[in-house]
Amino acid sequence: MSRVPFLDLSRQSSRLKEEVLRAIGNVIDDNAFSSGPYVESFEREFASYLGAKHVVAVNSGTSALHLIMRALNIGPGDEVIIPSWTFIATAWAPVYVGAKPVFADIDPETWQIDPEDVERKITDRTRAIIGVHIYGQVFDVDRLGEIARRRGIYLVEDAAQSHGALWKGKKTGTHGVAGAFSFYPTKNLGSMGEGGAVSTDDGEMASRIRMLRNHASPRRYEHVDVGYNMRMTGFQGAVLSIKLRYLDAWNNRRREIARMYREGIRSPFVEFQKEYPGSAGVYHIFAVRVRDRMRDGLREHLSRRGIGTGIYYPIPVHLQKPFREMGWREGDLPETERLSGEILALPMFPEMTDEEVKRVIDAVNDFEG
Ligand SMILES: Cc1ncc(COP(=O)(O)O)c(C=O)c1O
Structure with a gap:
C-alpha cells in the first residue's frame, strides 16, 4: 500500500509550476531581483488580505521578529515574555537585541501561552509579550491584549504558523502592535525559498522596519542607524502573489x-x-x-x-x-x-x-x- 506522507509539498508545487515559471520569467525580464515592484505588489496584496495598514516584506520570519524588536527599541536590560512552546526563532528575537527572554508556560488544553503565567512573569523590566499562534490556532488575543494594555507593554503576534487565522473575525497579525509572518516553504503560505513579513497599522513602525531591512538607508549610501540586509527577493514576491490567491x-x-x-x-x-x-x-x-x-x-x-x-x-x-x-x-x-x-x-x-x-x-x- 502506498504511504501517507506527513507532508508532500510537490503536489502543490507541480500544480503551480507553469504559473510560477511565467511569473519568474517576468521578474527576469524586468531585472526586478531584489525588492522592487513584485515585492511591493505582494506587500499591498497581503496587507489588504490581512486588513493591516502596512506590510513590510523581509527575507524570513526570524528577521521579521528581529526587526520588530529593533523598531520597538527593545534592548539590554529589557525583558520579553514568550512561550517556550514554539519554534526557536521566537526566542532568538529578544536575544538578538540583547534583551532577556522570559518563558511563560502554556494552557494544558489549548497549548497556547497561558495568560495567567504571563501576568505572573511581568516585572518592571518587561517591555513586550510575543504571543505565538501555535499550529495555526489562535491564542487568547483578548486576554493578552488586555494584560498588555493594563501593564503598558507591547503585544507582538508571532503569526508565522497562522496566515489567515481569525480572532473574532479579524486576522491574526493585526491585533497587536505588529505581527511577524514566515513564508518558509512548508507554511500555509509558503515561498519557494525563504521569506517573511511584518504587518502593522503603525506607519512610523513600518517606515522604520523598511529602512532597517535595507541597511538603515533612507537614501542610497546614506545610513542613519545600524541596519541589515533583510530584503525579500523579487522571485519570492512573485511566487507569494500567486500563492496568496489560493x-x-x-x-x-x-x-x-x-x-x-x-x-x-x-x-x-x-x-x-x-x-x-x-x-x-x-x-x-x-x-x-x-x-x-x-x-x-x-x-x-x-x-x-x-x-x-x-x-x-x-x-x-x-x-x-x-x-x-x-x-x-x-x-x-x-x-x-x-x-x-x-x-x-x-x-x-x-x-x-x-x-x-x-x-x-x-x-x-x-x-x-
Ligand atoms: C512560530 C514560528 N516563529 C518563527 C518562525 C521563523 O520563520 P523563518 O523560518 O521564516 O525564519 C517559524 C518558522 O520557521 C515559526 O514556526
Whole structure:
C-alpha cells in the first residue's frame, strides 16, 4: 500500500509550476531581483488580505521578529515574555537585541501561552509579550491584549504558523502592535525559498522596519542607524502573489481535514487541541496529545502502516542549550515539558485526499497501546 506522507509539498508545487515559471520569467525580464515592484505588489496584496495598514516584506520570519524588536527599541536590560512552546526563532528575537527572554508556560488544553503565567512573569523590566499562534490556532488575543494594555507593554503576534487565522473575525497579525509572518516553504503560505513579513497599522513602525531591512538607508549610501540586509527577493514576491490567491481555499481544506480527524478519531489515548471560542484556526499542523506514555508506540504503529508523523517540538525552547546557559531548567514550565513528551503531529496538507485522511483515522483507531 502506498504511504501517507506527513507532508508532500510537490503536489502543490507541480500544480503551480507553469504559473510560477511565467511569473519568474517576468521578474527576469524586468531585472526586478531584489525588492522592487513584485515585492511591493505582494506587500499591498497581503496587507489588504490581512486588513493591516502596512506590510513590510523581509527575507524570513526570524528577521521579521528581529526587526520588530529593533523598531520597538527593545534592548539590554529589557525583558520579553514568550512561550517556550514554539519554534526557536521566537526566542532568538529578544536575544538578538540583547534583551532577556522570559518563558511563560502554556494552557494544558489549548497549548497556547497561558495568560495567567504571563501576568505572573511581568516585572518592571518587561517591555513586550510575543504571543505565538501555535499550529495555526489562535491564542487568547483578548486576554493578552488586555494584560498588555493594563501593564503598558507591547503585544507582538508571532503569526508565522497562522496566515489567515481569525480572532473574532479579524486576522491574526493585526491585533497587536505588529505581527511577524514566515513564508518558509512548508507554511500555509509558503515561498519557494525563504521569506517573511511584518504587518502593522503603525506607519512610523513600518517606515522604520523598511529602512532597517535595507541597511538603515533612507537614501542610497546614506545610513542613519545600524541596519541589515533583510530584503525579500523579487522571485519570492512573485511566487507569494500567486500563492496568496489560493490561501483561503487551502486553509478551508485544512479545516475540512481537521474536522474529519476530530470526528473520526476515537481513541482512548488521544486528546485534541482545544480552540478558544471566537477563534478560527488554520491548522498549520494537526497535532494530538497521546496519553499514558503511548506517544512513541502510536508513532511506531503509524509508521508500520506507512503513515508519516512529526514531533513539534521534542525539546522545548527553554531547555535548548543557549537557554539552559541562561539558567532555565527542567521543572520550570511543567505543562510545556509534559506536552513535549506527548505530542504527535499527523499528516496535514491541503492536497491530502479523503482516502488518505481516512487511512490515518483508521490506523489511529486500530492502535491498542
Ligand atoms: C512560530 C514560528 N516563529 C518563527 C518562525 C521563523 O520563520 P523563518 O523560518 O521564516 O525564519 C517559524 C518558522 O520557521 C515559526 O514556526
